[in-house]
Amino acid sequence: MKNSKLKNAISLFLTFMKIGAFTFGGGYAMIPLIQKEAVEKHGWLTDDDILEIVAIAESTPGPIAINSATFVGYRLCGFFGALCATVGVVLPSFLIIFLISKVLREFGNIKAVQYAFNGIRAGVLALVIKALWTMYKKCPKNIVSYIVIGAAFILTAFLKVEILIVIIGCAIFGLISSLIISRRSKA
16 A cells, blocks of 8 residues: 555544544534535545535435545545544544443433533534535525425425435436426427
8 A cells, every 4th residue: 555545544544533533413413524624624525525425425324424434535545545534433433432321321310411411412403503504505506406405304304204215205306307407408
């Protein structure tokens, strides 16, 4: 393996380990940090690349943070980069969950611990809203996009339709609407 690839793989591991260690709330809360590290700090990818990676990571099985780390790592260093980024993002979560489970078993009934977790939940909500806003700014602003956004929200939030079905339906709707628009523009 070339020296520059090894340096990039180590950098991927350390970067995603930091993201995994200091982000609470799951994958959606990690998206702004992944964007900041991969685009702004390291210049590995562009904002458009991150948007594509997030879209693919949401559509594939598995947690979005792990999928995103895998895709970023693969884009930068191939298989070894994907492995390093994935292990880097998973390792802190695994260790933290292991330790928290031990603590909660012993101290879960203490009010201060319960209040701390309530505060963490509020912070996580803010990070998820930030990720939503960032993705909204990058999303095309047209009637088709607004229909897809509204329908997906109603189907998942109120009608409790399986998320995978909604994602597939949105992809099909997007493909069909793109074909219709391209045919109209050719005519």
